[in-house]
Amino acid sequence: MPGPYVIRGSVSLPEAELLWRFSRSSGPGGQHVNTSDSQVELRFDLAKTEALPPVWKERALAKLAGRLVDGVIGVRASEHRSQWRNRETAAVRLASLLAEATAPPPKPRRATRIPRGINERRLREKKQRSDTKRGRSGRDWG
Numbered sequence: 001m002p003g004p005y006v007i008r009g010s011v012s013l014p015e016a017e018l019l020w021r022f023s024r025s026s027g028p029g030g031q032h033v034n035t036s037d038s039q040v041e042l043r044f045d046l047a048k049t050e051a052l053p054p055v056w057k058e059r060a061l062a063k064l065a066g067r068l069v070d071g072v073i074g075v076r077a078s079e080h081r082s083q084w085r086n087r088e089t090a091a092v093r094l095a096s097l098l099a100e101a102t103a104p105p106p107k108p109r110r111a112t113r114i115p116r117g118i119n120e121r122r123l124r125e126k127k128q129r130s131d132t133k134r135g136r137s138g139r140d141w142g
Contacts, residue, residue, distance in 0.1 A: 021041040045072050047070075
C-alpha cells in the first residue's frame, strides 16, 4: 500500500486506525473470484480518532451522522478483480469522503440590490416582447 492517505493539508488517515475486512466479491473473474477475497470493507472510527483536529471531527460527525454506525464510518469497494486495487479504491474513497465532510462551510451570501438600469432594461425588453406577440394575434385581420 502506498503511503498515508491525505485528507487535507498535513492531516492524513492513520494506518493503525483503519480496520480492513475482506470477503468474496461478486461479478467477473472466472474461477479465481470464487477462491479469493477481493471485496474490501474499510472502517474508520471517527468518534474515537485523535488524528483529526477537534473542529474537523465535530464537522465530520455532524455531516456524516446518517452514515455512521456507533461513530464508525464504513466504505466498501469491489469494482476491481484484485484485492490490492480494491484496497486502494476504498482508502481513497474514505479520504475524499472525510475531506468533503471536514471542509469549512461556505461563506454566507451577501444580499445585494439589482441595479436600477438592469431592471429597467429587463422591463423594456419584456414590453418589446409583449408588443411582438400582441402583433401576431388575428384580431385585426378582418
